[in-house]
Amino acid sequence: MIYLDNAATSWPKPDSVAKAVYDCIVNKGANPGRSGYKMAIEAGRIVLECREALSDFFGIDDPMRVIFASNATDALNMAIKGLLRPGQHAVTSSMEHNSVARPLKKLEHIGVETSFVTADGSGLVSPDDIEKAIRPNTAVIILTMASNVTGTIQPYREVGQIAKKHGIPFLLDAAQGAGHIPIDVNRDNVDILAFPGHKGLLGPQGTGGLYIREGIELDTIVEGGTGSRSDLITQPDILPDRYESGTLNTPGIAGLKAGIDYINSVGIEKIREYEINLCSMIINGLKGIEGVQVYGLKDPEGHAGIVSFNIGDMNSTEISYVLDSEFDIEVRAGLHCSGIAHKTIGTFKQGTVRVSPGPFTTEEEVDRLIEAVRWIAKL
């Protein structure tokens, strides 16, 4: 079986990931941060080590400002709803995932204003357009690091600079960037970073996180037991506890640490280089097939490990069905939880077939994909 849906969740994971999860459940299964006994301290250490690994990975100064979430959607909701108040305005793009678009649409009901800046046909958002959309009441700029539909890497560094210039917090949705492209929250002017643990970071499903720059206060969307200040009937202010109510997914966090360790052992630049090579093969291979349209930027370096295509006016779901049933190739088709991005690139009705290789994808597997698409295109 050839798995090419790493943008949904990465697979396979490094061997060390499932092993770390297993070991945590079997040998370090206490609740972290709640007690002082030995196994609870061990569990707490697992959580702290992953927090530190994430901080190192993203250039974050204080690991206590890394919050664990159950996925990037959870982290994005924490950020968006924790930040925006009625009467305030958010600038974002037409390439966002529903995990940004739907919370924003929800907030419109309580009087939050939104501007979805339209990207061009390749899915690229213009920093100038973002800047033009800023109003006196703009309280956040939210941008996807790379489109989950086309893979288009956005000019997030430029947008970060614009946000800084205007003194507006910049929230980067790194769902498709984290683990693919090096992020440094200080260099990139990212004030709030939302990321999944189970995609580019190679951790297990059920993990994700949020970085919140010092000075930014988010209201909470979930309160509860934090293991700290149990005497208070209100949510404590200290971080990360304030945003981490309830028992953490310690085994998942152990696995996430193993995923990050793997990336560091190989080197993210090397993974990125390999990914660009695979995307280049996919783009060039697909473009050579009559009737195939490839979306997004022409340059493979503009793709974050994702290439979307269609064959003539064939239904994208049908193509993915044939790829699976006839060729044992697993890709995703349809709208990929991002209707507005498809409206932007003109594929709202047809959807696209999305190919997303991972660090364990081989060149031979890509060749087999191209051959399969060539076969389908002749049908």
Add this chain to the structure above:
Amino acid sequence: MIYLDNAATSWPKPDSVAKAVYDCIVNKGANPGRSGYKMAIEAGRIVLECREALSDFFGIDDPMRVIFASNATDALNMAIKGLLRPGQHAVTSSMEHNSVARPLKKLEHIGVETSFVTADGSGLVSPDDIEKAIRPNTAVIILTMASNVTGTIQPYREVGQIAKKHGIPFLLDAAQGAGHIPIDVNRDNVDILAFPGHKGLLGPQGTGGLYIREGIELDTIVEGGTGSRSDLITQPDILPDRYESGTLNTPGIAGLKAGIDYINSVGIEKIREYEINLCSMIINGLKGIEGVQVYGLKDPEGHAGIVSFNIGDMNSTEISYVLDSEFDIEVRAGLHCSGIAHKTIGTFKQGTVRVSPGPFTTEEEVDRLIEAVRWIAKL
């Protein structure tokens, strides 16, 4: 090492739990409910099978009304904030965990009224007092199934009947009851059930869930990609998708299914009987030691696998420290994320030492605990 903190998280888990998690990561690692290819369907089947197992376990008619959450706190926040609107009133008790108390206190800021009905010194809440607290604008009655401090099992069935009589939704916090005591949402008149996956249900950390009776509509606290109706920029209405945005913790859910299967293979009544026996040994053993005070009901059948105690006016944390360092016995001390419960039973300053055995705790381990406490009490 003797682990007696199962009320925080159960440990050890049945062998099948970590194995199911491992197998899911290694062999069924796709994103469930997002695609139609084979591994995605397998992942979807894991999720559906666990939903069905939970439905059978709790007497729920429609598995699609079981929502996965990352822990009971997450589920409780979904329920409390999804239900209550400004001007409405909630009845609850003084024995609630901070996962109920803190969200309610938060909602007071937007004009939600609350009544925390005071329990007696053993932690027992009177159904009459609950009924007396009902107002014309009462929109929910929330009760912990069993106190996480004293283990006191509340008269939740009677409260369920009262709620039904008054036509008010009844939300049961089964954090300390699920997997310990049989629950049938219809028989017990539970309209909304919040439960952790990693305590009595013996699943891994990072799991939990919420049952919502048909006819009850909760607003969402998190929106995002659901893999369904991606064309809509608003959250879809269909269940469970409406309340499950973002990638689910599929490996955790696979482990949770294994935990439930284990309970079913042994029989929950048998587990309950064994737990009562252990609690009886703990209560009687502790009561025989001079200077030791045991909290909660006298009858071990009134305890949900939890016994709290103190030795004279010794700091509870000090006792747990000695138990760990000198006897390798792991228990939790302090306020257990429930300050109001300690105020109720008069231990707000001292906290309590909480002992919570699990299905794998042996009678010999309980004997060793009693001997250790006897030794400490002589200090």
